[in-house]
Amino acid sequence: MDFNNRAVVVTGGGSGLGEATARVIAEQGGFPVILDLNEEKGHAIAMELNGLFVKTNVTKEEEVQQAIDMALEKYGAIHGVVNCAGLGTSTRVVGKKGIFPLDEFNFVVQVNLVGTFNVIRLAAAAMAHNDANDFGEKGVIVNTASVAAFEGQIGQAAYAASKAGIVGMTLPIARDLASYGIRVMTIAPGIFNTPLMAMAPQEVKEALGKQIPFPPRLGEAPEFAHLVKAIFENPMLNGETIRLDGAVRMGPR
Template identity: 85%
Template sequence: MNFDNKAIIITGGGSGLGEATARAVAAAGGFPVILDLNEEKGQAVAEELKGVFFQINVAKEEEVQTAIHGAVEKYGAIHGVVNCAGLGTSTRVVGKKGVFPLDEFNFVVQVNLVGTFNVIRLAAAAMVNNEPNEHGERGVIVNTASVAAFDGQIGQAAYSASKAGIVGMTLPIARDLASYGVRVMTIAPGIFNTPLMAMAPQEVKDALGKQIPFPSRLGEAPEFAHLVQSIFENPMLNGETIRLDGAIRMGPR
């Protein structure tokens, strides 16, 4: 399945990996449907790319459902979802400030894991009604995990748990949706030059880049978008998580 003339939902599409994916969709003739909490950034990207924007919290059922209905109404159907929305924290289980607050753990899991599943299930319900293409495909779903799902560092208990959950549900959801011709994949990025990382001093970014075997630099958002496009275009990619990390294996710190 390619992007041409198809509406693709991108959560977190207002910046970083999501924005790069939205740009790749538009460049290939598709229609980016931007879902983001940040109205200013999300709206700006959607207007520039001649797509559409919905301000939503991915963990809120009614908000996601409204956005999906709006996209289907505008474009007739949606054929893909790329889940990039998420957040991270760094809190030790027991630290100088005391024990890890349970509310914080729940919040990270709610946004990263439950939010991703919420979008998957509601978008899949819309995509199963599509007419299949020549490969029998009705839609493609690409989720974003992290190498922290496998190499979680100190302070990443909540973040790693949420991302490992995304990895863990990839295969069973792919199996659930196989009879409908909807593929499900996950990308686990390493250290990428996102807007959050861009705020770090150059010496910090250089040091992080040197930890990556090859290429010894931070990943760039268009490289993530390139992999998303490759997943869409290759009908045999299904039920798997791909590490996009330059062969890095994170240490404990």
């Protein structure tokens, strides 16, 4: 499955890993369908890349369905999904500020885990109607987890739980969708130079980079997008989570 002349939904496509993925899709002749809450950036990137932007809250069924319907109307079909929308938090279960608010935990899980699943199920229903390619494929889904799914740090209970959920559902969803010719993969990035990380002081970024065995630096968004492309192109990649982390293993802090 390549990107050429195919529409691919990218959640969180207005910045960071999602934006880099949208750019690779366009570079390869595809049409990125950008789902994001940031209208200004989303519209600008979609216009630049000859794609489509739809303001979308991934936790809302009707908004995701509307975005998919708009993509189908414009392109006739969608052949892929890359789930990059997500957020993080740093709150201890019991700390100086009190007990971890349950609403905060629920919010992180809703956006990162439930939002990812919501997009998967609605997009898969649309891709199931595609004509299969020469390998029998009708579509590819790539999700974004995190190394926190395996080595969650202090304060990352909600974030780690949400990302571990993405890892945990990858195989069963791949098995569910196998009969439709839809592959499902997950990438677990390490420490990447995303817009959130860009706000950190240079010395902090350098210190974080030195924790990575090799290369001893932060990951860059185009490296994530390059792996997405490789997953789409290799029909034997299915039902697995790939760590993209330079061999880092996170400590407690």
